[in-house]
Amino acid sequence: MSSAVGDGPFDILGSKVLLGVQVVDLSRLSTHPIPMVGQGLVTVAGQGPTDSNGAGKSSWIAALSLLHADDQWRLTSGAPGAAELLFTAEAAGQEGNWSNVDRGYIVGVFSDPELTDLDELEAAAITVWIRINRKASYIDLRWKNGLHVPYGATEAERAAGADALWAALPHSNGRTDFHANKLSTVLYGGQVRCVSFLSTSVRSSPTANLLAEPLNELGPARIFNAIATLTGLDHELEQEQAHRSAEHTQREATKQATADLQRWEQEMATVEAGILQRGAAREALADAKESWRARCARHLIDGEARNSDIVQELAVLDERVAEQEARREVVDHEIDAFGNEEVLLRDVQLTRQERDKLDARDRELDLAQRSVREQLERLGQEHRRLLEAGRSADGRDLAAAADEQTEARAVLEEHIGRDHAARSAVDYATAELREAESGQTVSATQQQVLENAGIECGALTDITELSSSARAEWEPRLAPYREAVVIDAGDAAVASAALADAGYAGFLLVLANRPDARKGLRGGPTSADKRFKLDEFFVVLGERATKENIDDVAGVVAVGQFDEPLTGRTARIEAARRRVEAAVEARGVASAALDQARARVEQAERRTAAARALADAESVQEQILALRDSIDRHENDRDSLAPQLQAAKESAEAAAGQQLVRDERLKNLEATRRDHERILDDLAARRLRLLEEQTSLELITRATAWGTTPAEAEEFILGLPDDAQRRTTADWNHQACTQLDDVIRRCFPNARSREEIPTELFEILNGADGWTNGTLGTRVGLVPALHRTLSSHLAQHETFDSLQQQQIASQRAERNAALERAREGLGEAESTARAHRASLADGIKARLRLVSQEFDRLDQQYGGYGAKLEYPEPDPPAEPDKPWRWTVTPKWRRSEGGPYSAFNVKGNTAQMDEKAVKLVCAAALAGGSDRPLLLILDELGRNLGSQHRREAVALFEQIGRDRNITVIGALQDDMERYALASSRLYVKLRRSSDTMAYNQAPVVKGNEDYAARVELLRTWLTSYRGPTPTLELATLTP
Amino acid sequence: MTEQHVLFDPLLQDLSDRARDEVLAAFSAVQYAAHPVAEVQLAGLRDVTLRRHVQKMLKLIGRTLVHVDGTHWTSGYADDIAATLTTQGWQPMSVVDRAVLVLVLIHSVAIPRSEGILTGDSWKSARPTTVDELRTTRISGEERRLALQRLRAAGLIQLSGDHSGGPSYIPGPQLQRLTPAARRRLQDQLILAAAPASPIAEAIRARNGTAIADPDIQQDSSVEEGAA
Structure with a gap:
């Protein structure tokens, strides 16, 4: 509770x-x-x-x-x-x-x-x-x-x-x-x-x-719990538990403190290791600095020695250069002397110019002569051609020929007109013939209309067949019907309407095939077309009219005697053909006349041209004569020029010879001069190399790196042990680099990421030309920077390290004390709990004894044979947070005087x-x-x-x-x-x-x-x- | 009526009514209370024997008792269970949420701790992180707002009482569920991230004996162990 x-x-x-x-x-x-x-x-x-x-x-x-x-x-x-x-x-x-x-x-x-x-x-x-x-x-x-x-x-x-x-x-x-x-x-x-x-x-x-x-x-444990609750023992037990809780707390605290200390020690071990490493690194860095100092001294001394050698050699070189320059100067003077012969040069030039001028003139004349000759040749040919052409003039001069030509052309034009008329006549006659042959000579348009209306028809004159003997008798009778068209009697109404619509009023239609037709007349006209029977028509005409008086009743007379038969196609075609033949004949006559006129015109034209050529030939002859004069003139000019030209050529050759000799001598002198210059160049190059070497020694840098004078450097080296004195700069370089590597390793023993290393240092180590991958030469260049960076890094850590070391020491003491305190507390709590437990155990046992007695009493009083409790004292718990488990085992006798048996x-x-x-x-x-x-x-x-x-x-x-x-x-x-x-x-x-x-x-x-x-x-x-x-x-x- | 749980019955069988009651009450309190429970309030926590039972019950479900400030108790994932869960890729928080949480932890705990204002290894702090301090170009305002809501709902952060500079946040009660090992891991990761060249970081690396993994991920995996 x-x-x-x-x-x-x-x-x-x-x-x-x-x-x-x-x-x-x-x-x-x-x-x-x-x-x-x-x-x-x-x-x-x-x-x-x-x-x-x-x-x-x-x-x-x-x-x-x-x-x-x-x-x-x-x-x-x-x-x-x-x-x-x-x-x-x-x-x-x-x-x-x-x-x-x-x-x-x-x-x-x-x-x-x-x-x-x-x-x-x-x-x-x-x-x-x-x-x-x-x-x-x-x-x-x-x-x-x-x-x-x-x-x-x-x-x-x-x-x-x-x-x-x-x-x-x-x-x-x-x-x-x-x-x-x-x-x-x-x-x-x-x-x-x-x-x-x-x-x-x-x-x-x-x-x-x-x-x-x-x-x-x-x-049994639960039974004990129940009894403890009833008897109030639970309070005591709770007290005991509280003690154990305290003990547990102390124990936990101790455990915690121990674990803490252990963990802390582990961590601090790393930190201390780091501090130690840095301490060692500081010493190594000092060594490295010392080595570097020696290296700088050695470097400076070596540089100085080399420098003095170079200075000496430079002096020798300077002397040789002076000598060589003197020699070259002599040659130079000689060359300059040639430069003064200008007069000679000008004469040579003038002579050459004169010769060139004369030569040019001569060539010019020669050229002119040649061109005139060519011209003459051409003109001669022309003259011969013209004379040849003039022969067909038939003795006429130019004016007469022109007149004849005009006349002939007028005649020709007249004949052309006639010929054209004859052609037209032929064409007309031919068209007529074609018409007659095609048959559509009479009322062609009206027939077309009827055919379009689907009515069969034909011209009366075409259909009617009339013998020649009957012509005189019948032609007058048929004359009124020359234009008429025959149709079937049945079609009369339709045909009339169609023609009226087409605007042919007053047109005559003869109806054929009329019923009840009479037999035709002997020797009279008949129908040539089987489709149309016209016998009735002809019979009526024959009855009603005589030869001339075609309608006696009405008083109509027809004039007879037609040239050609009025009826029948054959007759009409024949007539047309005869007309065509006459026209063709007329055209042949006209054509012949035309050809004749044309030939006359051509002859006249030919004569005109020939007359004109003769005139031209005369003018050409004149030109030829003039050119022959100019050729002679040119010949004379050239002859007069020749002596002058010869003299000029000779003088020019002499001048050229002189020039050649002079050039040869000058070339020799210049070769000598070039030799001298080459020697000078060699000397200068050598000098330059020496100077470069001197510069590359970088004595100032070496002196700066060393710090003081070379003499002191000498002194410093002499102060070193013998084997160290003999070391070269390269040896020292190697040593300094190795020592620095050692320092880096100590400062960053397990550097894997760049976060652990200062940025500057990381760049130096792992940069493009970094320390890690660089050659010895690269490394030597980085030594001063590395010295500086490492020094500052170590210096930064120095105070921090010492501070931390102090802190670690004080914390260690503090933590150990805390642990000690916790242990003491634990011991105290343990002993308290133990003591309490001991006294409590007595109390519990006493109380349980009472309960046991009471249990026995009650049991015997109320029908039992006796009972008791067993309550062995339990061991104290191994861990304070484990229960102190008491047990109670009730036992009772099952029969009078029997043994106690467990519940x-x-x-x-x-x-x-x-x-x-x-x-x-x-x-x-x-x-x-x-x-x-x-x-x-x-x-x-x-x-x-x-x-x-x-x-x-x-x-x-x-x-x-x-x-x-x-x-x-x-x-x-x-x-x-x-x-x-x-x-x-x-x-x-x-x-x-x-x-x-x-x-x-x-x-x-x-x-x-x-x-x-x-x-x-x-x-x-x-x-x-x-x-x-x-x-x-x-x-x-x- | 009491929940009869087959898992816990063997453990509770031997206890008296009262003890059983106390143990169950303590178990519920540490498991379900938002904040750590004071030891004096519950006999199941005060008494070491009963507390042992509570611890045994928690162990059955993969959790463990976490002592807070010496006077309070709560429960959290046992370290081995958390490690197993993390290995299996259990990660209930999005990257943004974790980033925002880390920002709050840095401003509210890590910085004050490095300044010596906070002592101990608790991730509890009264130093609020303002919204301004959470502003970063990597996380949009909307994302941050949602992340803060989720983190608050999970109890990983809480609003601080100080509203003088707009809303501000402090680490939430769930962080107190971190076991000492988880707290140390979180701190180690923050140190490794913030000062990798320091001797402490070196010591941490030496202790872990591992190459540096992505600190964010480890850190957050230890954080979310507390999100129960």
């Missing part, structure tokens, strides 16, 4: 006991106040609709166990199981009429059990209210001094008043209420007040306890339960505490035979009498008989029907001795009527 912490209310009930209880909205329980007795056996019976079940016994005693802060409710976790006690309509079978409640109340009235006077009783009373909520927080706790219970005449009144009464109570915990976790502490000071076995329907604990399970299902040896179940009850009682009796204790047994006497039940009931009653223990037992039906007699209080919960939501008022009875008190209490509880106190009470602050 937790030791009381804080200053809040603690153990407010102390040794007060429950004198009355009232529940509101819990299960189906009625709200009637039920008085209780402070000691002894209380039996709870039920009267349900059929048997004892269903009356709410279990719920009621569960409420009592909750009121007494039974651990089974898991109070630390907020007692969530308590909510299941609330009235639930469905569980009550009343879901149709009632709804679930959200909260219910358990009201307990506690007071001193000894008091009998009502006023005193009320003055000492404390009313405790526990509100059970459907949701967390499940339990709220309030209380008040004096009586404060729901009241009213009916259930509904009492239930309705409960909320207001709750609200009237002061908050238990300042502004809020205490919850389940504080229930035990606040009400009972953390002491066990209740051991219970609740039936499974309301029990919330899945674990067994002494009363809840057959004893053999519990381990878990299979026996009969009833015996097991009986012993469990005895053990609980023994533990309670041996507890030595005068605190009231409540034992709650649902299904009292389960598994017990009737004799055992009787004994059990007697046992409980006796315990209750002897000790401050109340036993509340729920009865099975058949136990009522003998339970009634021995119990001080008998409570019967009643419910007559399943249709009722709530129970009826319970029956509460005390036994003979207690009936009066029970009645008194009941009266007292029911007398309450609101917050106005029945007595004036001083309000205690909770």
